[in-house]
Amino acid sequence: MAWLARRALLLLAIGGAQFAAFEGALRTWGHSEAAPSFQALFVPDAQIGYRLRPNARTRFVTSEFDAHIAINAQGVRDDRDIGPRPSNERRIVVLGDSLVLSVQVDRQQTFCSLLEARLNRDGGRYTYRVINAGVQGYGPVEELLFFREIARQFQPDLVIEAIFVGNDAEEAVASAPRLGRAGAATAAVMTSETLITRLRRIVRHSMVLQVLRLRIVSLVDRLPTWTAPPEAPLQSYAAKPAPRIADGLRISRDCIESIANDAANTGARTMVMLVPARFQVDAADYDRLKAAVAQAGGELVRDAATERFNAALADLPLPRLDVLPALRAAAPAGDVFFQQTVHLTPRGHEVVADAMERFIREKGLASGL
């Protein structure tokens, strides 16, 4: 027993020493979303799960980009606070996920800021303010909850719901239970989450623990498929998708309808913007993924997710912009997506901002603001 105890102690000591070494190395060189400085951008939220921490600041650096991120007092990515709307200001709120938040580029390079600059370019009766209300990891369910809890107070004139067709249907299914919880009293939830919140706080302070947490989450997610053959990836694009994709599309549609109804109640209009995945634009990426999916026994249909969202939203009387054609047309002249993440490059943001401005003007959404 003493031998065993000595060995266990030795193992613990070596494990501890290496933990410190890896923690130090990751803090010094491991710029990633698991970094405590990046994780500090988020704060738990009883209704939505989490949201951006008001007044948080960080710098996000990887081999591909180096960006400053500032969150304002209202909890959206902006250097300026958002107060009551002046009478000569018209506001556009863009709801979405990481493709809207865009931590890979500086604020002035995001399509929200670029759109604002374009709309204000010619001067005029009103000044336009475009509010970036994107949050990393959100899907249509969280976006609806975020709109109700926070973004509605910004008094928007136009709400743009940015749908990432690549995973929003899947995320809508995963987050659907939150819709039921949103209306309930939150006190019980807050109490039960106290211990978890404490644990999360500890984990958030360590990069090693952050990564290990992500591994465990991923493992738990895969538990139901232990005995079944692994499902081919990218189900939103599968020729024969899993039944949950249809559910996800329906939930997404309902969430968008709810956002539109809530917005209409405050006099705002709503439009939908469909954002494609990188491989829908990048042919080499598509070939690689198509082969990988085929190897896993599936069939990848390049624009299936876009077409499915278009079909699912067809009965909603909302203007709908698909930025895929614009990005595809721009791709041959240079990267519109980063290579190591699936997010837009500064050039990609320019292309999207151009497409949005054109669409808003064509549909009269700007003049009617």
Next chain:
Amino acid sequence: MVFNSLQFVWFFLVVYALYRVLPHRGQNWLLLTASYYFYAAWDYRFLGLLVASTLVDYTCGLALGAIQVQRRRRAVMWVSIGFNVTLLGFFKYFNFFADNLHVVFGALGWRLDFVTVRVLLPVGISFYTFVTMSYVIDVYRRDIAPTRNLLDFAVFVAYFPHLVAGPILRATTLLPQIATPRRVTGPQIREGLWLIAWGFFQKIFVADNLAPLASRVFAPGAHETGINVLLGTYAFAFQIYGDFAGYSNIARGTSKLMGIELIENFRFPYLVLTPQEFWRHWHISLSTWLRDYLYIPLGGNRGPKWKTQRNLLITMLLGGLWHGAAWTFILWGLYQGLLLMLYRPFESAFAALRHRKGSQGATGAAFAETQRYRRFHLRASRFGGQVDAAGSAFAACIMFHLTCFGWLIFRAPSLRGLGVLSRSVFTHFAPATVDVTGLLVPLLLYSVPLLIVHALEARADDVLVVPRMPVVIRYTVYVATMYLIFLFGNFGGSEFIYFQF
């Protein structure tokens, strides 16, 4: 069901729990059932082929044991070889030959519509057909007695750890272990667990993290400068090694846990000095198979020099074709054959030099000399300083780059793509364009830990040196391996490269 999947973990835990409580015959029945389930998890339709191959070669083995007339015995052996080669030829090479016939006849203006059927490749067919062929040839040569126990033979063929990607086992090694009761020892468990962990490290940390680097450089239509093609080729060299050696180690590790010893398939192949040494350290089970059942029957190095060279070339050409039905694999085999042919004159000169200086052994006995030879290039001083450490390092570096050029051929998307990549390396190297953050840093990050353990193993001339090290070093390596897997591993669950062969 790949080794790096939760499905396999679950499968193995259940099998192993049952294995440890069953008696010997029960264990064999369990192994057979588990192996067929494992294979059917890939594609149950091809299970019939595996069973057919087992029954044909089992019957041929029995016939060889019963027949005494040499002519008839040879006929039986050819029945087995013919059956297996037909299986392999149809399922693995039909599409290749049909496509090439289309091209040739299309150029002449003829259409060949009868060869448009698409044939699927059954996973592992290259491995189990070689396993069963070697059994029949060994029985024919009277190296082993045929087994009368169909269960033992079926387990030998289908044994799940080696079924889909080797090592290519010999009946002489595995059948006796299946036929007799097995005992699992403490050191076997320790070594087995280490081999499994190290195999996962090689696959998840090394191979799967380097795969995107290689894919980027070798993507059809990619136009990288020479320096970046070189880095991408290094990445592929470590990827394919990590992938294949990782599979072999997991296969060996799981077998050790069941008290079964499989042969080593890799011994630090990137630290060798010569092409001949490379093939004694890389995919050892295939190279020894080709040596014993192809090169030596062709005449080996008996007879005139030109015949030896011819035999080398044929063996390596077929070795290349074994890897897959593509011109790049054939060209790779040809390249390896040429390397071995070109090396032979230097081998004699090198051996004479060593002999003159009083070193033990001679070139011709190189196989027997392998152990000493390994130490030679790593501890040159032991050999009286005939070749100093710097010289050895230089030779190893040259050999590594010759190997990498082989991988460039192997991984090129097509012959045209190979031309583009080669031109980049030789005419547009442009060192200033090196992609430090996208290629160099990840390459170093994911290959250096592997090379450190590689060097430890080579220094001790023992691929199981880690579990035999002092406890503090051992635990340090264990813990670091686990941290690296969990912190930086790629858990995408991708398939092993050699499954496609």
